[in-house]
Amino acid sequence: MTTVAAVDCGTNTIKLLIGDLPDVAVREMRMVRLGEGVDRTGRLGDEALARAFAAIDEYAALIAEHDVSRLRFCATSATRDSANAQDFSDGVLARLGVRPEVLSGDEEAALAFAGAVRNLATRPPAPVLVVDIGGGSTELILGDTEPTAAESMDIGSVRLHERHLHSDPPTAAEVAACVADIDAALDACAVSPGDAAAVVGIAGTVTTVAAGVLGLPAYAREAIDQQVLDVEAVHATVERLVTMPVSERLALPFMHPGRADVIDAGALILSRVLRRTSVPTLLVSESDILDGIAWSVA
Structure with missing residues (x-):
């Protein structure tokens, strides 16, 4: 043991x-x-x-x-x-x-990919794009059983919320500035979301948005893991979260209070990545970089 x-x-x-x-x-x-x-x-x-x-x-x-x-x-x-x-x-x-x-951005991306795909009961069609949205950075990792391309971008829920989304709820101008920042990072990113045959989303921003799409009465890891979500439903949930004041987000039964203020920026990152793909669904994995780190020493 x-x-x-x-x-x-x-x-x-x-x-x-x-x-x-x-x-x-x-x-x-x-x-x-x-x-x-x-x-x-x-x-x-x-x-x-x-x-x-x-x-x-x-x-x-x-x-x-x-x-x-x-x-x-x-x-x-x-x-x-x-x-x-x-x-x-x-x-x-x-x-x-x-x-x-x-971790370097490349190391972070490799561990996130390993944690995400190892958990999946059914392997999605390749190439798979793993999207890992953190507080300070976002990793895009493209691969099959192993990553073939990866990049870490300095856009994350905390970073972009602090940089752009100062009003409660954010103004249209603030949202536009945040989206422009995200799009600029994606334009410069070596990993193209459009190359993906399937998209797997991991980490707290994605799983919280997923809980919103599913309308969960409370956050439940087992109810979220490996759910396949309609991309249009994801976009609609993102728009709803971004336009809510923090007080309303806090009242959502699945929302962690430590994420309520910055979920707007993180959700916008997810939506902008998905806008660049042609896939109709988002596969959500509750296993992420933490699982990748654990397997690396197991």
């Missing part, structure tokens, strides 16, 4: 998986908004670091309870972009005994 632990620390969330794969004993998520303000200041804020370290302290206790033999801690967009990433790295080392690996 080899029990592994994987930690995925992104711009908005920090996630933990513990298990003897494929069996998972623990799957946890905390909204810490580590990347708050990084797009503007270039630094991890003191309050954001405190939130992250509090979550990591909780994870350290869980890891200690499960006799973990291998641990991999990966950090993504926020720490790639921050001038004081060493402060974060030192704090993780003190709490878990390992330093976080700050």
